[in-house]
Amino acid sequence: MQDNGNRVELLKKMLLSRTFDEKVNDLYAEGKVHGTAHFYVGQESVAIGAIAALREGDVITSTHRGHGHAIAFGLDVDRMAAELLGQATGYCHGKGGSMHIADVRAGMLGANGIVGGSMGIACGAGWAFKHRGQDHAVLCFFGEGAANEGIFHESLNLAAIWKLPVVFLCENNQYGMSMSVKKATAVENISDRATAYGMPGVTVSGAELDEVHDAAAEALERARAGEGPTLLEAITYRYLGHSKSDANLYRTREEIAMWRKRDPIQRFAVKLEEEGLLKEEEWRTLEEQSKRRIEEAFEKAQNQPDPKPESALEDVYA
Amino acid sequence: MPSSASREITYREAVREAMVGAMRNDPEVFLMGEDVGVYGGAFGVSRGMVEEFGEDRVVDTPISEAGYVGLCTGAALMGMRPIAELQFSDFITHCMDQLVNQAAKIRYMFGGEGSVPMVVRTPGGAGTGAAAQHSQSLEAWFVHVPGLKVVMPSTPYDAKGLLLSAIDDQNTVLFYEHKLLYNRKEEVPDEPYRVPIGEARVSREGEDVTIATAGLMHHYALEAADALSGKGVEAEVVDLRTLSPMDHGSIARSVEKTGRLVVVEEDVKTAGWGAEVISRIVEGESFYALDRAPARVAAADVPIPYNRSLETYIRPTPEKVVDAVQSLLDARVGVYA
Numbered sequence: 001m002q003d004n005g006n007r008v009e010l011l012k013k014m015l016l017s018r019t020f021d022e023k024v025n026d027l028y029a030e031g032k033v034h035g036t037a038h039f040y041v042g043q044e045s046v047a048i049g050a051i052a053a054l055r056e057g058d059v060i061t062s063t064h065r066g067h068g069h070a071i072a073f074g075l076d077v078d079r080m081a082a083e084l085l086g087q088a089t090g091y092c093h094g095k096g097g098s099m100h101i102a103d104v105r106a107g108m109l110g111a112n113g114i115v116g117g118s119m120g121i122a123c124g125a126g127w128a129f130k131h132r133g134q135d136h137a138v139l140c141f142f143g144e145g146a147a148n149e150g151i152f153h154e155s156l157n158l159a160a161i162w163k164l165p166v167v168f169l170c171e172n173n174q175y176g177m178s179m180s181v182k183k184a185t186a187v188e189n190i191s192d193r194a195t196a197y198g199m200p201g202v203t204v205s206g207a208e209l210d211e212v213h214d215a216a217a218e219a220l221e222r223a224r225a226g227e228g229p230t231l232l233e234a235i236t237y238r239y240l241g242h243s244k245s246d247a248n249l250y251r252t253r254e255e256i257a258m259w260r261k262r263d264p265i266q267r268f269a270v271k272l273e274e275e276g277l278l279k280e281e282e283w284r285t286l287e288e289q290s291k292r293r294i295e296e297a298f299e300k301a302q303n304q305p306d307p308k309p310e311s312a313l314e315d316v317y318a
Numbered sequence: 319m320p321s322s323a324s325r326e327i328t329y330r331e332a333v334r335e336a337m338v339g340a341m342r343n344d345p346e347v348f349l350m351g352e353d354v355g356v357y358g359g360a361f362g363v364s365r366g367m368v369e370e371f372g373e374d375r376v377v378d379t380p381i382s383e384a385g386y387v388g389l390c391t392g393a394a395l396m397g398m399r400p401i402a403e404l405q406f407s408d409f410i411t412h413c414m415d416q417l418v419n420q421a422a423k424i425r426y427m428f429g430g431e432g433s434v435p436m437v438v439r440t441p442g443g444a445g446t447g448a449a450a451q452h453s454q455s456l457e458a459w460f461v462h463v464p465g466l467k468v469v470m471p472s473t474p475y476d477a478k479g480l481l482l483s484a485i486d487d488q489n490t491v492l493f494y495e496h497k498l499l500y501n502r503k504e505e506v507p508d509e510p511y512r513v514p515i516g517e518a519r520v521s522r523e524g525e526d527v528t529i530a531t532a533g534l535m536h537h538y539a540l541e542a543a544d545a546l547s548g549k550g551v552e553a554e555v556v557d558l559r560t561l562s563p564m565d566h567g568s569i570a571r572s573v574e575k576t577g578r579l580v581v582v583e584e585d586v587k588t589a590g591w592g593a594e595v596i597s598r599i600v601e602g603e604s605f606y607a608l609d610r611a612p613a614r615v616a617a618a619d620v621p622i623p624y625n626r627s628l629e630t631y632i633r634p635t636p637e638k639v640v641d642a643v644q645s646l647l648d649a650r651v652g653v654y655a
Contacts, residue, residue, distance in 0.1 A: 102427075
């Protein structure tokens with residue numbers, strides 16, 4: 001798969017994503033952020049692994065739990081931090097917040113506050129590539145909760161009949177807020193549903209960055225070759241609550257601890273050590289660098305001016 | 319109005335002509351909807367288009383309104399110019415999330431960094447015996463959503479010109495047609511032209527009362543105005559043409575001239591867009607020009623019934639407009655007279 005230098009970069013991105021969300025979680029706890037956010041902690045290998053398989057010109061659609069997708073795609077943590085703090089220098093100039101971070105020009109077509117909300121949009125991006133004769137692909141992130149929304153069905157069907165270059169990547173993190181996937185669906189894997197649309201369905205361990213990467217690379221290749229969409233499912237887990245209001249009443253500490261033991265970042269770090277790409281002391285340095293970078297981003301963001309109140313009336317229409 | 323190079327065509331043909339013109343001009347424009355291909359659309363609006371543009375640009379979809387309106391939203395975000403057709407405007411309920419939470423808000427949520435230049439065309443309205451799920455006028459819902467534009471042309475000329483403007487527009491435009499307007503004929507220029515979104519038109523001048531209206535109701539208002547003229551009342555008719563953004567200025571100018579306002583709308587009266595027309599007048603300076611309380615002619619607050627006489631009973635008709643204007647004129651003169 002990726003070249004060695006790149007593999008260390010992937011580890012750095014996972015660390016950056018985790019540190020970003022842990023910092024945001026702290027700021028919420030301290031009451032320093034107005035609004036809400038959903039944390040990606042525990043799922044980093046999915047976004048970073050899959051997005052590493054993208055090529056120039058490919059695009060992604062994201063979800064309400066999108067910080068990791070944005071960081072993996074290369075968005076600037078300074079502007080992300082500024083957006084979380086509602087500043088004019090943020091990606092959405094303070095109008096979107098955590099759930100709407102986007103960089104359309106770069107190909108990050110937006111986080112989305114509606115579960116399943118970006119699945120139709122992903123098909124449209126795929127439609128545009130196909131119509132324009134471009135061999136780009138769309139990576140559409142969604143959670144297992146979205147797999148029970150009507151738009152999941154309609155989007156997968158349209159993508160399949162028109163062979164749109166879309167990879168539907170289901171991040172099965174086990175819970176739709178408090179609803180366990182085991183209670184919410186009667187099939188064993190979300191990817192089993194692919195058969196119903198006439199597309200391949202693949203389930204991988206989301207904790208293994210390489211597994212996610214390789215499955216995504218294959219699905220993306222298929223998409224670019226005009227062979228149509230794939231339903232890819234990554235089994236993963238969110239360590240933190242659904243959002244800042246979550247008291248974790250629907251799951252046990254033991255369960256969370258069990259998943260934490262299979263931590264995707266730790267696993268990848270150990271793998272890199274085994275491959276001789278990383279030494280233990282380097283790992284500490286990487287962690288510190290990541291913390292510094294995120295501290296710096298939020299410090300900068302805190303010193304930005306608030307947007308002008310009257311800017312609230314702008315950007316409704318083009 | 320019509321130039322030398324014009325001929326009489328139907329409203330249906332005018333809509334088609336706008337789409338065909340835009341598609342010939344720009345390869346990024348496409349039409350997508352149920353049965354829009356060889357079938358020609360449920361009301362025949364796209365007849366013949368797939369033969370010219372092929373199935374990749376005149377795209378038959380499965381019965382999947384949320385899916386394809388969502389797809390069109392994404393294609394528009396990527397810079398394409400999709401036109402989505404919904405067979406009946408009632409089916410818009412299937413794609414509310416795509417329209418209201420996605421298309422309408424993407425630009426704002428992203429701080430102006432992105433736009434959704436999509437047109438959603440759909441026939442609304444009653445009078446066809448299609449009952450409660452194929453006859454509604456739900457356009458006020460979308461007037462209530464910042465980020466969407468809502469147009470409702472009443473004539474073939476406006477249908478062509480407004481549709482071309484809607485396709486050019488960088489925003490999502492809901493384009494309300496009417497089943498009972500499709501066969502209406504008028505002189506329409508061959509050449510492409512634009513009718514600006516957000517501008518009302520005074521289609522009949524008069525001194526005694528302003529009738530503000532849109533869509534099929536515009537024709538009912540004109541019929542009523544003719545009947546009233548025979549009784550010595552000259553109504554000024556304002557065809558709003560666009561419901562959002564609404565041309566409050568044109569309505570106000572007319573009301574300041576006539577001192578009386580009747581709104582004729584096909585949707586149900588409660589929280590209909592007519593309430594907005596009147597509110598803007600009474601909360602502004604034009605209030606002082608009124609010498610009567612404004613009135614509304616709208617559908618009764620019931621679902622649309624099937625039986626013809628039941629349907630007629632609850633809908634606005636030209637006769638009801640005449641009655642409303644006469645009662646308004648007969649009413650006790652207000653304190654500002």
